[in-house]
Amino acid sequence: xxxxxxxxxxxxxxxxxxxxxxxxxxxxxxxxxxxxxxxxxxxxxxxxxxxxxxxxxxxxxxxxxxxxxxxxxxxxxxxxxxxxxxxxxxxxxxxxxxxxxxxxxxxxxxxxxxxxxxxxxxxxxxxxxxxxxxxxxxxxxxxxxxxxxxxxxxxxxxxxxxxxxxxxxxxxxxxxxxxxxxxxxxxxxxxxxxxxxxxxxxxxxxxxxxxxxxxxxxxxxxxxxxxxxxxxxxxxxxxxxxxxxxxxxxxxxxxxxxxxxxxxxxxxxxxxxxxxxxxxxxxxxxxxxxxxxxxxxxxxxxxxxxxxxxxxxxxxxxxxxxxxxxxxxxxxxxxxxxxxxxxxxxxxxxxxxxxxxxxxxxxxxxxxxxxxxxxxxxxxxxxxxxxxxxxxxxxxxxxxxxxxxxxxxxxxxxxxxxxxxxxxxxxxxxxxxxxxxxxxxxxxxxxxxxxxxxxxxxxxxxxxxxxxx
Amino acid sequence: xxxxxxxxxxxxxxxxxxxxxxxxxxxxxxxxxxxxxxxxxxxxxxxxxxxxxxxxxxxxxxxxxxxxxxxxxxxxxxxxxxxxxxxxxxxxxxxxxxxxxxxxxxxxxxxxxxxxxxxxxxxxxxxxxxxxxxxxxxxxxxxxxxxxxxxxxxxxxxxxxxxxxxxxxxxxxxxxxxxxxxxxxxxxxxxxxxxxxxxxxxxxxxxxxxxxxxxxxxxxxxxxxxxxxxxxxxxxxxxxxxxxxxxxxxxxxxxxxxxxxxxxxxxxxxxxxxxxxxxxxxxxxxxxxxxxxxxxxxxxxxxxxxxxxxxxxxxxxxxxxxxxxxxxxxxxxxxxxxxxxxxxxxxxxxxxxxxxxxxxxxxxxxxxxxxxxxxxxxxxxxxxxxxxxxxxxxxxxxxxxxxxxxxxxxxxxxxxxx
Numbered sequence: 001x002x003x004x005x006x007x008x009x010x011x012x013x014x015x016x017x018x019x020x021x022x023x024x025x026x027x028x029x030x031x032x033x034x035x036x037x038x039x040x041x042x043x044x045x046x047x048x049x050x051x052x053x054x055x056x057x058x059x060x061x062x063x064x065x066x067x068x069x070x071x072x073x074x075x076x077x078x079x080x081x082x083x084x085x086x087x088x089x090x091x092x093x094x095x096x097x098x099x100x101x102x103x104x105x106x107x108x109x110x111x112x113x114x115x116x117x118x119x120x121x122x123x124x125x126x127x128x129x130x131x132x133x134x135x136x137x138x139x140x141x142x143x144x145x146x147x148x149x150x151x152x153x154x155x156x157x158x159x160x161x162x163x164x165x166x167x168x169x170x171x172x173x174x175x176x177x178x179x180x181x182x183x184x185x186x187x188x189x190x191x192x193x194x195x196x197x198x199x200x201x202x203x204x205x206x207x208x209x210x211x212x213x214x215x216x217x218x219x220x221x222x223x224x225x226x227x228x229x230x231x232x233x234x235x236x237x238x239x240x241x242x243x244x245x246x247x248x249x250x251x252x253x254x255x256x257x258x259x260x261x262x263x264x265x266x267x268x269x270x271x272x273x274x275x276x277x278x279x280x281x282x283x284x285x286x287x288x289x290x291x292x293x294x295x296x297x298x299x300x301x302x303x304x305x306x307x308x309x310x311x312x313x314x315x316x317x318x319x320x321x322x323x324x325x326x327x328x329x330x331x332x333x334x335x336x337x338x339x340x341x342x343x344x345x346x347x348x349x350x351x352x353x354x355x356x357x358x359x360x361x362x363x364x365x366x367x368x369x370x371x372x373x374x375x376x377x378x379x380x381x382x383x384x385x386x387x388x389x390x391x392x393x394x395x396x397x398x399x400x401x402x403x404x405x406x407x408x409x410x411x412x413x414x415x416x417x418x419x420x421x422x423x424x425x426x427x428x429x430x431x432x433x434x435x436x437x438x439x440x441x442x443x444x445x446x447x448x449x450x451x452x453x454x455x456x457x458x459x460x461x462x463x464x465x466x467x468x469x
Numbered sequence: 470x471x472x473x474x475x476x477x478x479x480x481x482x483x484x485x486x487x488x489x490x491x492x493x494x495x496x497x498x499x500x501x502x503x504x505x506x507x508x509x510x511x512x513x514x515x516x517x518x519x520x521x522x523x524x525x526x527x528x529x530x531x532x533x534x535x536x537x538x539x540x541x542x543x544x545x546x547x548x549x550x551x552x553x554x555x556x557x558x559x560x561x562x563x564x565x566x567x568x569x570x571x572x573x574x575x576x577x578x579x580x581x582x583x584x585x586x587x588x589x590x591x592x593x594x595x596x597x598x599x600x601x602x603x604x605x606x607x608x609x610x611x612x613x614x615x616x617x618x619x620x621x622x623x624x625x626x627x628x629x630x631x632x633x634x635x636x637x638x639x640x641x642x643x644x645x646x647x648x649x650x651x652x653x654x655x656x657x658x659x660x661x662x663x664x665x666x667x668x669x670x671x672x673x674x675x676x677x678x679x680x681x682x683x684x685x686x687x688x689x690x691x692x693x694x695x696x697x698x699x700x701x702x703x704x705x706x707x708x709x710x711x712x713x714x715x716x717x718x719x720x721x722x723x724x725x726x727x728x729x730x731x732x733x734x735x736x737x738x739x740x741x742x743x744x745x746x747x748x749x750x751x752x753x754x755x756x757x758x759x760x761x762x763x764x765x766x767x768x769x770x771x772x773x774x775x776x777x778x779x780x781x782x783x784x785x786x787x788x789x790x791x792x793x794x795x796x797x798x799x800x801x802x803x804x805x806x807x808x809x810x811x812x813x814x815x816x817x818x819x820x821x822x823x824x825x826x827x828x829x830x831x832x833x834x835x836x837x838x839x840x841x842x843x844x845x846x847x848x849x850x851x852x853x854x855x856x857x858x859x860x861x862x863x864x865x866x867x868x869x870x871x872x873x874x875x876x877x878x879x880x881x882x883x884x885x886x887x
Contacts, residue, residue, distance in 0.1 A: 007689040012800045037747035045760045
């Protein structure tokens with residue numbers, strides 16, 4: 001029986017391992033995804049809690065009320081229709097038709113799910129109508145409304161962040177919706193064109209030339225002589241059976257990395273990408289957060305993707321942000337923020353703090369580092385390149401009087417059809433530690449980034465300057 | 470009476486306070502206070518204490534920790550069921566009482582009767598087991614997608630639960646004897662027939678449970694890795710074939726991979742289970758404050774999600790720890806056994822409880838594909854409760870035999886050296 005007893009001990013260890021796995025998986029999944037699962041519109045507890053609990057207010061960073069609950073228990077939004085629409089993507093709706101807004105994503109605070117057992121027991125016993133906490137967001141409603149209006153008649157999104165703390169000062173998606181008039185969008189939640197889709201966080205766009213930030217960071221990292229190397233742009237770069245071209249058939253001639261970045265030379269960046277290879281480029285993109293399943297506490301951000309191309313020409317195109325690369329505007333703003341913040345990427349934050357029923361502030365915003373995609377030295381070099389691009393390159397319309405602005409334009413081809421205009425991108429930052437602002441703008445089918453998106457970004461930055469940021 | 474055992478009074482006291490305070494909380498839910506809840510709780514605790522005292526008095530060799538844990542888990546089940554619907558708690562209390570009686574019979578049967586490894590008995594048990602499952606398939610009615618229910622005298626019961634005992638007893642009897650080709654082939658045929666019948670009944674959870682127990686006893690009993698490998702290949706082939714043959718198997722796998730994609734249909738149960746787990750957080754919503762009724766099968770298969778929602782993640786982990794202690798105590802009984810048959814029987818019962826709790830908890834938390842079986846001692850269900858208590862009875866019967874043999878040995882030694 002000795003062998004059998006040994007086998008029993010072995011099986012017992014296997015059982016222990018199984019149960020350890022059970023415990024670890026249970027704890028891991030609930031602690032990692034729990035908040036996401038609980039604040040899902042499918043959770044019927046949210047709806048049932050609404051009838052028993054007075055939901056807390058949603059306020060902007062200056063105390064402007066964006067949503068509140070009236071005496072009858074109805075949800076009331078800010079009276080200005082413009083502000084309502086501009087902030088609709090951030091605030092969301094209380095009927096659960098949008099998934100990413102604060103109304104749903106912060107429901108556990110607004111409806112008091114996070115109250116302690118003692119607090120709940122007390123309220124249960126006293127029979128008082130329970131009240132959730134108020135959520136004070138990081139966004140500025142004035143800046144947001146201005147940004148929303150600046151997007152004009154284009155579909156698109158704009159995000160403004162503080163690159164030192166990760167606070168989102170504005171995040172707008174056009175078209176927005178009016179939370180008072182939601183019934184017209186019923187059954188429209190999965191439609192890409194629907195106003196219910198938050199383009200800033202859920203819109204995955206082809207980045208075009210703004211992706212050159214990542215390619216340039218890779219060049220600075222892998223080439224010790226990156227700044228002294230020269231390239232010759234003939235306007236057309238044959239690769240295999242295709243040709244990589246520059247916008248409008250431009251020929252840039254002999255130029256170095258800085259100049260190539262300023263004029264956004266496709267030939268140069270495609271050459272760099274093909275020379276570095278798919279693995280290095282993919283690794284660089286992933287350092288910046290591509291292919292990462294973002295799990296932020298304050299907001300829902302869809303993941304961006306960089307797929308390794310197998311064909312060499314595709315690799316070249318991917319280095320200039322075409323091919324199958326996809327990125328959300330907020331993520332693009334984070335990438336810009338990482339460069340502006342000397343290589344440190346901060347986690348995006350949307351919740352400034354909570355105020356409980358008794359008026360106490362809690363869960364104050366704590367800036368958190370997301371990662372360090374590039375060295376401080378390379379980040380500073382890239383900052384200079386971005387400043388050059390605004391001073392004497394494609395981003396000249398992104399200038400703001402009184403501020404040194406660095407930026408990058410992007411003109412992302414989205415269709416083989418010549419008649420479909422490209423998406424216009426501009427990402428930029430203020431090179432001044434006293435005004436740590438960065439911005440990302442995308443306008444769907446608007447044309448070139450330099451002529452369409454850069455002025456919008458400049459307008460947003462001007463407003464931020466006016467508001468004292 | 471040989472050795473003195475450490476007292477378990479402190480543990481019992483803590484459990485009692487927990488159980489009583491839970492029922493006091495439940496009684497406060499309505500105005501005026503629900504005295505029935507308090508009465509129910511006091512009676513339940515009273516019965517547990519009485520049962521514990523009586524069993525310890527009449528059967529001094531039994532493993533008290535196994536008994537305490539089984540009672541504790543059953544109490545958690547009753548608390549949650551009372552919270553969900555007092556009526557099912559009353560019914561379950563009746564099943565629990567029957568289970569306690571069945572446990573004593575199982576204990577006595579294992580302790581006092583030495584017939585269980587006789588060849589004729591094994592044949593009768595094996596034949597009876599196959600017959601029971603075959604009859605269910607032919608005459609049973611279906612519930613929850615599986616045809617595993619059988620109606621007798623107005624109350625339905627689930628033969629695949631009772632056949633568990635037969636299955637373990639047959640395998641223990643076969644593997645307790647020296648390996649013999651003919652016997653082994655018969656045993657493989659028996660297991661194959663059982664599994665085939667269970668899959669045909671669509672009772673995938675039970676099939677998984679039986680297959681796992683078979684593999685474990687085969688490995689422990691024969692120590693032949695080649696046989697285990699061969700069986701694994703056979704079972705794997707069977708699983709592969711059933712994946713391609715049966716729609717419901719494919720559906721199970723698909724919703725395990727992404728339940729959110731099929732939220733409106735097949736994924737609904739898992740998604741609601743996960744949301745319940747998440748809504749509870751670390752400390753739970755509080756007893757009576759959750760919304761567990763939205764999960765299908767909340768009082769049977771998904772009771773673990775309900776427990777986590779209302780008592781919290783920490784309590785859920787504690788539940789898992791209780792099962793672990795139970796398993797370790799069961800394995801110790803097997804390790805102390807004096808004969809191969811006793812050893813295999815004890816370890817077979819332990820393996821059944823182990824796999825069953827792992828399969829259902831793992832399914833609810835989406836670690837493995839969900840197959841509907843009950844959480845031992847906790848889920849609502851008469852057959853399941855009675856059989857779990859009988860498995861405890863079998864373990865206790867072997868513990869009693871172990872204790873008796875050890876005492877006799879001690880006495881002999883004392884007699885030899887005065």
